[in-house]
Amino acid sequence: MSDRAPRRRRTPLPYALLLPAVAALALALGYPLVRQVVLSFQDFGLAQQFGQPPTWIGVDNYRDLITDPYLWRVTLRSLAFCLVNAAVTMAIGVGLALLMRHMAKGVRVLVQTGLLLAWAMPVVASLTVWQWLFDTQYGVINYLLTELGFDFVGHPWLLRPLSFFFVATVIVVWMSVPFVAFTVYAALTQVSEDMVEAAEIDGAGALQRLRHVVLPAIRPVLLVVGLLQVIWDLRVFTQIFILQQAGGSTRDTNLLGTYIYRLGIGGGEFGMAAAVAIFMLALTVILTAPYVRAMLKQERESL
Amino acid sequence: MARAPRRSLRITANVLGVIAFLIAIFPVYWMVNSSFLARNEIRNPVPTWVPFGGDLDNYRTVFATDQFVNALKMSLMVTVLTIAVALAFAFVAAVAVSRFRFRGRMSFIITLLVIQMIPVEGLFISQYKMLETMDLLNTVIGLSLVYVSLVLPFTIWTLRGFVAGVPYELEEAAMMDGCSRTQAFFRITFPLLAPGLVATGVFGFIQAWNEFTLALVVMTREDQRTLPLWLSTFTDVNRGTDWGGIMAGSTLIAIPVVVFFLIVQGRMVGGLTSGAVKG
Numbered sequence: 376m377s378d379r380a381p382r383r384r385r386t387p388l389p390y391a392l393l394l395p396a397v398a399a400l401a402l403a404l405g406y407p408l409v410r411q412v413v414l415s416f417q418d419f420g421l422a423q424q425f426g427q428p429p430t431w432i433g434v435d436n437y438r439d440l441i442t443d444p445y446l447w448r449v450t451l452r453s454l455a456f457c458l459v460n461a462a463v464t465m466a467i468g469v470g471l472a473l474l475m476r477h478m479a480k481g482v483r484v485l486v487q488t489g490l491l492l493a494w495a496m497p498v499v500a501s502l503t504v505w506q507w508l509f510d511t512q513y514g515v516i517n518y519l520l521t522e523l524g525f526d527f528v529g530h531p532w533l534l535r536p537l538s539f540f541f542v543a544t545v546i547v548v549w550m551s552v553p554f555v556a557f558t559v560y561a562a563l564t565q566v567s568e569d570m571v572e573a574a575e576i577d578g579a580g581a582l583q584r585l586r587h588v589v590l591p592a593i594r595p596v597l598l599v600v601g602l603l604q605v606i607w608d609l610r611v612f613t614q615i616f617i618l619q620q621a622g623g624s625t626r627d628t629n630l631l632g633t634y635i636y637r638l639g640i641g642g643g644e645f646g647m648a649a650a651v652a653i654f655m656l657a658l659t660v661i662l663t664a665p666y667v668r669a670m671l672k673q674e675r676e677s678l
Numbered sequence: 679m680a681r682a683p684r685r686s687l688r689i690t691a692n693v694l695g696v697i698a699f700l701i702a703i704f705p706v707y708w709m710v711n712s713s714f715l716a717r718n719e720i721r722n723p724v725p726t727w728v729p730f731g732g733d734l735d736n737y738r739t740v741f742a743t744d745q746f747v748n749a750l751k752m753s754l755m756v757t758v759l760t761i762a763v764a765l766a767f768a769f770v771a772a773v774a775v776s777r778f779r780f781r782g783r784m785s786f787i788i789t790l791l792v793i794q795m796i797p798v799e800g801l802f803i804s805q806y807k808m809l810e811t812m813d814l815l816n817t818v819i820g821l822s823l824v825y826v827s828l829v830l831p832f833t834i835w836t837l838r839g840f841v842a843g844v845p846y847e848l849e850e851a852a853m854m855d856g857c858s859r860t861q862a863f864f865r866i867t868f869p870l871l872a873p874g875l876v877a878t879g880v881f882g883f884i885q886a887w888n889e890f891t892l893a894l895v896v897m898t899r900e901d902q903r904t905l906p907l908w909l910s911t912f913t914d915v916n917r918g919t920d921w922g923g924i925m926a927g928s929t930l931i932a933i934p935v936v937v938f939f940l941i942v943q944g945r946m947v948g949g950l951t952s953g954a955v956k957g
Contacts, residue, residue, distance in 0.1 A: 388778065392774035395771070396767040397786075399827060400831070404793060407801050407805045414803070414807065474691040478692050482691075482692045488699075489700075491939075495936040497906070497932050499888065499910055500909065500931050500932045502910075503709075504705045504709045508708060512721075513720060513723065513725075549701070609797070610800075612797075613891055616891075617910050635802075640806060648803045655799060655800050656796065656800040659796065663792070663795040667792060671791070
């Protein structure tokens with residue numbers, strides 16, 4: 376559609392119009408990217424921070440990192456956290472979207488209102504509320520579980536890594552489900568009723584209709600939304616960082632983002648931190664490639 | 679044959695729907711509820727479910743501290759500056775992309791998509807170093823600079839859709855009637871774009887207002903904190919946390935965001951699936 380637009384005549388005008396945006400992005404993202412690559416090949420620690428010139432050390436940072444079992448542990452932890460969160464979010468989000476079609480109208484409006492509010496909550500505010508809900512001494516969750524007959528009096532949720540990540544998962548899923556549910560529900564409303572009915576007349580049961588008619592129709596949306604969840608959940612920072620401040624061992628709960636922060640801003644090891652960041656960027660590019668391809672395909676089709 | 683399972687399906691859907699509603703809404707409700715409770719009600723093993731005896735003391739406490747007022751000012755300055763610059767830059771870029779065909783157009787669009795996928799953690803180390811060199815750490819301008827780069831790609835992407843949504847034929851018609859191309863654009867297309875600009879601006883506001891990670895990196899000094907930073911430090915100092923005050927603070931931060939979000943949400947859903955932004 377946009378390409379129906381005019382002007383094939385050569386004119387510098389579009390370039391002039393792009394200039395401010397390109398300049399801003401080049402300054403705030405492009406230059407740091409270059410600088411980061413440089414930094415990752417340098418020995419840049421606290422001494423350099425206090426004025427000593429950095430020394431070139433080639434791939435030493437990368438070699439140190441690749442041979443450091445801790446980096447691999449953090450990477451695997453990040454990937455596992457990302458995949459579990461994305462999977463749980465997708466399962467609940469898609470499930471809700473499918474169920475929404477069968478709810479009474481009042482209930483559906485109720486669900487949508489709740490999801491919209493959860494979606495709108497600022498990340499940091501949600502985090503403080505969830506911390507309060509999971510509070511060791513006066514948290515409602517411990518109270519309710521104890522009332523239900525389990526002994527959760529004074530249970531410290533953030534102390535052990537596994538329990539820490541459980542809490543983080545609850546929070547991340549709570550915040551992410553609305554986007555998935557709304558997007559998938561919007562896609563479902565586009566699925567032709569006639570096709571579903573035709574399948575029903577042909578004797579297809581509810582599950583068969585779901586598998587052979589409904590899900591294939593919304594497959595592209597499911598793919599893009601799922602991919603976005605993976606990308607977003609790989610880079611959780613705020614949730615982990617704030618929960619770490621509230622308790623729990625930093626070393627046992629670091630994911631890639633918080634690791635880079637603690638290494639660089641926290642520990643002054645800028646060269647090493649830059650190398651981990653480059654590693655994370657590479658990981659993101661690998662995960663993002665299919666998303667960009669899907670979006671471009673959509674873009675071309677809409678032209 | 680299909681009747682019986684249909685009914686049970688509907689009942690299951692309704693029951694699960696109510697449960698989903700409760701889980702989604704409970705933290706929001708609990709935040710507001712706790713913000714009205716007195717200290718002895720908060721520090722009680724048995725929770726108070728409805729704030730009957732509640733008052734505004736927690737809110738008074740929040741407003742009484744300099745830190746909150748400071749952080750509020752900081753957040754407002756950074757947010758306003760970010761949006762003003764991002765909207766202006768994005769608007770002209772969106773016009774270029776959707777009203778012209780030129781060499782490099784497609785690469786620009788691809789770059790926008792790729793940039794949106796870059797995690798802030800992937801670059802904040804060198805952004806920190808850069809701002810340090812430029813002497814812009816702990817400044818409104820420094821933080822706004824990185825925020826502009828954060829919201830710009832999505833803003834261009836969304837505005838592009840709005841610009842393309844105004845048919846070029848309208849401009850052509852105006853030009854036939856004697857307007858210059860620039861006049862046609864500003865008299866015909868621009869007014870039609872106003873709602874799109876507002877929606878996109880509000881969305882940028884929400885992002886900048888909520889942002890935590892870059893603020894943490896750039897604003898290292900206590901007196902230069904934005905609201906999310908202020909809120910996060912509220913909880914970590916000691917274990918005798920003032921939950922009533924924190925919930926009042928959280929509610930205050932959340933209110934503008936929730937209101938704005940509800941206003942623009944419908945408009946932006948399409949943009950979200952094609953744009954990709956998350957806090």
